[in-house]
Amino acid sequence: MVHIHDLPIELLHLILSFFVRPDDLDLLSADQDTKGKGGNAKELDDDEYDDDELDDIETLRNVCLVSRKFREVAQPLLFRELFDDDLAKHVHQISILPLPFIPDCVKSPSAGDSELFKGMIKDLQLGDGEETWISAMEKSDLGVFTALLANMTPNLRALHLPVRQFWTQPFIQLFHHNPQFLSNLESIWIESDDELSGFDIASYEKFLTLPKVRFSTFEYGDLFDASFPSTWLPGTLETQELAFHHCHIDAGAIKQFTQACKKLRTFTYNNFSLDPNDRRIPRAGTVPELDAKEAHEAVLLHKDTLELFHLEFAMEVLGDDENEEITPRHGKVGSFRDFSVLETILLPQTSVPPHPQFPSSLETLHITDCNSSIRELAQNIATDCKNGLYPKLTNFKVFAIDITQPIKLPGQHVPEGKTPEQCFLDLRGLFTGTKVNFQVLPYELPDFDDYGDIEPEDLGYEEDFEEYPPGADPSMGPIPPRLFDIIMQRALMDSEFAHRDPDEDSDGNSWQTEYSD
Numbered sequence: 001m002v003h004i005h006d007l008p009i010e011l012l013h014l015i016l017s018f019f020v021r022p023d024d025l026d027l028l029s030a031d032q033d034t035k036g037k038g039g040n041a042k043e044l045d046d047d048e049y050d051d052d053e054l055d056d057i058e059t060l061r062n063v064c065l066v067s068r069k070f071r072e073v074a075q076p077l078l079f080r081e082l083f084d085d086d087l088a089k090h091v092h093q094i095s096i097l098p099l100p101f102i103p104d105c106v107k108s109p110s111a112g113d114s115e116l117f118k119g120m121i122k123d124l125q126l127g128d129g130e131e132t133w134i135s136a137m138e139k140s141d142l143g144v145f146t147a148l149l150a151n152m153t154p155n156l157r158a159l160h161l162p163v164r165q166f167w168t169q170p171f172i173q174l175f176h177h178n179p180q181f182l183s184n185l186e187s188i189w190i191e192s193d194d195e196l197s198g199f200d201i202a203s204y205e206k207f208l209t210l211p212k213v214r215f216s217t218f219e220y221g222d223l224f225d226a227s228f229p230s231t232w233l234p235g236t237l238e239t240q241e242l243a244f245h246h247c248h249i250d251a252g253a254i255k256q257f258t259q260a261c262k263k264l265r266t267f268t269y270n271n272f273s274l275d276p277n278d279r280r281i282p283r284a285g286t287v288p289e290l291d292a293k294e295a296h297e298a299v300l301l302h303k304d305t306l307e308l309f310h311l312e313f314a315m316e317v318l319g320d321d322e323n324e325e326i327t328p329r330h331g332k333v334g335s336f337r338d339f340s341v342l343e344t345i346l347l348p349q350t351s352v353p354p355h356p357q358f359p360s361s362l363e364t365l366h367i368t369d370c371n372s373s374i375r376e377l378a379q380n381i382a383t384d385c386k387n388g389l390y391p392k393l394t395n396f397k398v399f400a401i402d403i404t405q406p407i408k409l410p411g412q413h414v415p416e417g418k419t420p421e422q423c424f425l426d427l428r429g430l431f432t433g434t435k436v437n438f439q440v441l442p443y444e445l446p447d448f449d450d451y452g453d454i455e456p457e458d459l460g461y462e463e464d465f466e467e468y469p470p471g472a473d474p475s476m477g478p479i480p481p482r483l484f485d486i487i488m489q490r491a492l493m494d495s496e497f498a499h500r501d502p503d504e505d506s507d508g509n510s511w512q513t514e515y516s517d
Helices: 007-019 032-036 051-066 068-078 086-088 111-123 127-138 142-151 169-177 201-208 250-262 293-300 375-386 420-429 483-493
Strands: 093-095 160-161 187-189 215-219 222-224 242-247 266-270 308-312 317-319 326-327 344-348 364-368 395-400 437-440
Touching: 007 068, 051 068, 086 293, 093 142, 111 127, 127 142, 127 169, 127 483, 142 169, 169 201, 187 201, 201 215, 201 222, 222 250, 250 293, 266 293, 420 437
Parallel strands: 093 160, 160 187, 187 215, 215 242, 242 266, 266 308, 308 344, 344 364, 364 395, 395 437
Antiparallel strands: 317 326
C-alpha cells in the first residue's frame, strides 16, 4: 500500500494545486488599475471570498502543519499572491534559489501581470530608465522582479541572490533613486557556481556600504587589489561576519577589505572540496591568490574582536586525470597569541607551523586536509595544554582523506612493534590529563571515490561514539565505533603502510613493522 508521503513532490503539488482556484490567482491582476495609478493594493476583506475559498485557504494552512514535506509543497501555494501591501512590512528575507539554465524555460508574464508590473515601474519615476525596466520585465528578467519586490519590503533583513538569474543594475538605480532603499538590510549572500565563477565581488559595493549590513557571504567570486572599490574606505563597513567560498582573492584585496571593516567577528575563506566539480579553474594571467601568512596578517587588525578564523585552500591538481598530484599551499600562519576572544580556528595542515601559537581563549581547533604525520604538532599542542596555555581547549579534530596518514611517524610506516590502532592511541594518549578530546576523523567522500570495502556512510564527519577498544584510556572519551575498522581496512589495502608476511598465519598477529633508518 502506497502512503501519501511516498508520492513524488510533483504529484503532491498537482493535488494541492486544486485548492488554488484560477480566480484566486488572478485576483491581484484584477486590481491592477488601483496599483497602476500609484494607490495601494485593495485590501480583500473576508466578505469578498465565498465560503469555499476560505475553506481552501484554511485547508492549505492545515496542510502546512502536517509535515515538513507537505509544508514545502503547500506553503508556496498559500502565499502565491500578496493581496495586501501592509503585509510587505513583515517580510524580512528574500531568497532566490539558483535555477539551472534551460533556454525558453521562463514564461513571459500574462497580459494582466504585465500591466500590473508596468504600473509599479512607472510609479518609481525612473525617467529614461523606465523603458529599459519594462523591456526587461517583459522578458521575465529576475533582476527587475527582485528589485521591485525588495522595494516593496521596507523592513527587509536578508537578501540571498544567485548570480546567474540576477543583475545589479536595477538595484543600483534604486539606491540612487531612494536613499532609504534596503536601509534595514543586515545580510547579503551572493551565490554562484563554477560555471559562472569569477564574477566581480566589487560590483556589489553598494550593498556592503549599507548602514546595517553585518553578514556578507560570496561564492565563486573574485576580488583584486587593482579593482578594489574606492568606497570601501578604512573603517567604513559594518560587516562583522565575512565569508568567501570558492573565491579567488589576492593579498592586497583581503588586506584592504579587513581594513574597511570596523569590527570583524568571523573570517572564513574556504575553497576546499573533495568534489572535482567544485574546483575552480584559474583564469590565465590571474594574480596569485592570498596565502595563509597573508590571511593571518590581514585579520591582525581585529585581534580584539575576532571569534572565528577559518582558512582552507582548494586542492591544486596538476597533471592528467590518472596521475593527479596535489600541491600544498605555501606560507604558514603567524602567532595568534594576542587574539583575546578567538575561540575557533580551522586551518589546513600545510598552513600550520610545527609549534603553533594559539590564544588562551581557544576552545575548538580543527586541522584539515592532513596528508602526513601529525605527531610533532600534536605533541607540541599537548605540551602547551599541560603547561596551561590553552585552558579552554576541549575540541581538537584532525581531518584526513586517508586517516592512516596523520598517525604515522615521520620517516616510518608504522612505529616499531605497534599496530595502527596503537598508533592512534599513542597520539590520543598525549592529551591524557587535559580536557582535550582529540580525534582523527575521515572526510565523507563523494560517491565517485572508490574506497574499497568501506561504505560512504562509514566516513562521516560526526559519528555517535559507543565503546572503548582494548587499551583505550576511558578518561580520553569514547572512540568512534568504526574508526579502527577503517584504519585496518585501509592499511591492508596500502602496501606502503605495512605488508603482510605470506608465511604468517592469519591468527591476528600478521602486522609487521617496516622500519626505515
